[in-house]
Amino acid sequence: MKSSYEVAIIGSGFGGLGMAIRLKQAGVHDLTVLEKAGDLGGTWRDNTYPGAACDIPSHLYSFSFEPKTDWARRYATQPEILDYLRHCARKYGVLPHIRFGTEVTEARFDSDAGIWRISTTGGELTARVLISACGQLNRPSLPDIPGRDAFAGISFHSARWDHSAELDGKRVAVVGTGASAIQFVPELAGRVERLYLFQRSAPYVIDKTDRAYTRLGRGLLKAVPGWYPLNRATLYALFEARALGFVKYPALMAPVVRRFQKNLHAHVLDPALREALTPDYPMGCKRILISDDYYPALTRPHVELVTEPIERVTAQGVRTRDGTERRVDTIVYGTGFRTGDFLAPMKVVGPDGRELNETWRDGASAHLGITVSGFPNLFLLYGPYTNLGHNSIIYMLESQIRYVLGCLQAMRRTGLRWIDVRPEVQEAFEARMRRRMRETVWEQGCHSWYMTEDGKVVNNWPGFTFTYRNATRRPDPRHFRARR
Template identity: 35%
Template sequence: MGLTKTYKDGTTPTVCIIGAGFSGMCAAIRLQTQLNLDTYTIFELEPELGGTWWSNTYPGCACDVKSINYQFSFEPNYEWSKTYAGQQEILEYQRRVAKKYNLYEKIRFRTEITHAEWREELQQWVLDWTNWNTGETGQMFADIVFSGMGPLRIPQIPKQFDAFEGPKWHTAQWNHDYDLTNKRIAVVGSGASAIQVVPAIVDKVKKLEFYQRSATYIVPRRNTNNSALWKFLFKYVPFVHLLYYKLTYWASESTIRAFSTKWQHTPTRRIAMFLAWSYRFWQIRDKELRKKLTPNYILGCRRIVVSSDYFPALAKKNVSVHTARITDVKGTTLTLSDGSQQEVDALVLATGFHTQDILSEGLLTGKNGHDIMKVWGQDPKTYYGITSAETPNMFFLLGPNTGLGHNSVLFMIETSCEYAIMAIAHMMEKDLSSIQATPKACKDFVDEVEEKMKGMVWSSDCKSWYQNEQGKVTALWWSTCTHYWWRLRKFRHQHFVGIQRSTSRTYAL
């Protein structure tokens, strides 16, 4: 039986989509292709679509998931130039897909949703917006809202660096006007962005001071070029592309055991740790440097990064690796806890994002006038990261507990979006003005995730952006992508309640 595509009176809901990255694009395309619905508007703060792939333009920026899995399953790209695509190529892919589905006609660029409030009496969301180009403000009344804002969007910039008097910028706000040639550059942070930036700039700078808060597990990145023959086979020979896509997907799925602390998965985890150790030993010959670059925590509890040029870059003569804490910043001088000082010309902050601050305070007002950020804090109560009891008719894409440590998040975005589409179709079929997950369904999901996470490395003692301040993992899904899809392959109406359009009465579905 197909999806219901209109209400009984022939109308369709008005939809607001916040964000024009992969999540917002997926929502818009699926509304078009599965529900024939074009009564939607996309609000995008930036002047172009792309989300994180528009914002992050730092040297070396690329995806650490293989290209063939970092694309919409319904919109395959046969022309990826390499195994791992760079930022510009991913952005071009997004633009091509957006043009194909005429998304540009639906996007309001440089327009920010400054507040969204659920009005029970209207059974609608009222969204305040501001166009930062013109200063114009206004409101939109929407029956449905998709939040595609994503967790990696608000740069985390430690206050101590406000005192730095030279040029400084976060990797997500790269200063392309500053010439790095023959300059003394400080890079603070040792996550994925830093690991990509350092090799890309090391041969250009005079001196690179690298400040590592903690070492990172690195696995080799075999980034080969896709030949013309491969591209031909992908495009014209039946099933070649699909087979390669599936093999790559299942290879990534199989690595989930390396993140388990259960005794039966110990051999898998130890083999992975040995491979990471041997790779580090092979690439770093200097014992002191190798010691600095050796993690002191279990593999996987922080993000594992793929790179084949990071270790060689740090071994270069113009690089100094610092593991002491930065205690003072004066002028352009950094003082460390070991008493050493470094004078630099510019400061690059690869210090990550505010991943736990899912919503800014005051942005989202849900049922009964409650500020959702105050209700949730850093412990969001959602139904599979997609919706909640406090936010009727609102669907989060790449929401809480849907991030991954082993595979492509685009799979999770698509799966969440498909579930939201089923929920909207159910609303129209049953002639509902609103639908929301029950508090019990949300609590059961959050409780299960918390229990299952006890058997995963992400809940270990090492601190990571996966965890909130209490050490609870709120960013990741605990199992395979396939398991997430299996749970959400059908709409579970028993976990929701709705309000009938004609009677305005709440009833269980």
């Protein structure tokens, strides 16, 4: 293995693989992809829980340069998405560039040499450019519940599913009702003796309308010129229109609220249960979920929705604040991810000795979600202000990849040793984000994973995805300081 590279990429999910492919296509072959796990795939490698699937239609969930017309279902499942990523890595020759089992622990920028000195579990290396493609959904978040470590049974987070755990005929507690839980709860409900679902706040769940694609339909998409691009463009436009309700006019969410109410009333006849499953915050303030089988699962006689707050985990089960202890064999935590850390736990140090996570202690910030002032030649994919509530993140990632590639090509063309976004440019971008965020539904009275502890939304893009693509179409040289 070499010890010095032009480009080092951290992570081999959609962002890291897409970046590596586009670099190779542009003639940049001196690169490495640092992957802490033993396989590629990012979140689609890690999340193997029963029922794991995408909540964006399949035909929007692939790279534009590698369209897939033969998805098995309207909403692709985890195994099929992972297979697609492996296919892309093989087809475009990325596999030889990946260092598996190599976790980055620290990266320090050497301004004299104009390189990043990177410490990993597999040794030391250097790179002129460092690209983080860690994503926002890679570090499981376990709740700070008293006694959690005292439980005598089996417990695990849904993103680290224990497939050796025997769940059939067992008593199981599920903590959390987020996007993962609504997928695996119906699967568990058909297997266990008793299921307790502990809900802190009710999610909005609308019907998924999932279905398998027929062989004929898949064949036509591939064979008829223009059909697949038209299908993809139509889906994109339909989902993109929802941005207005999220970022400017929350009242436009009314039709989706009615869709939620119709879904809830169709499946839950018990008025008390229906009330417990009705959110007390505006639709869209938290992530909207889709499922055709979540509500039916909660009406099964051996499934109990628990809304009383958890007081502590005991050796035998879970005790709520009213003193009731529910004894279980297994606890599954569907409690999401540590989405605000971005680059943690790795330590990233700029030329002046500043540590990035310390710089971000009041909330992450990056110009266009990609570059951070004071950290030259560092680029982020799926950084702050780039998550979506309405469309495919692959579209956003491809916008960022093109922007990063534009920066690297400009550096090569002009012989620059390093570039660093100007602080005033980043500050102006941050100010625009804060002004626009106040109009969005995400700051209308709920606490979500989009927010920092003090209630500032730093994860989401407050606009249309095509406006982000326009903003990242090409890097503006005036935005950067540079050194030859």
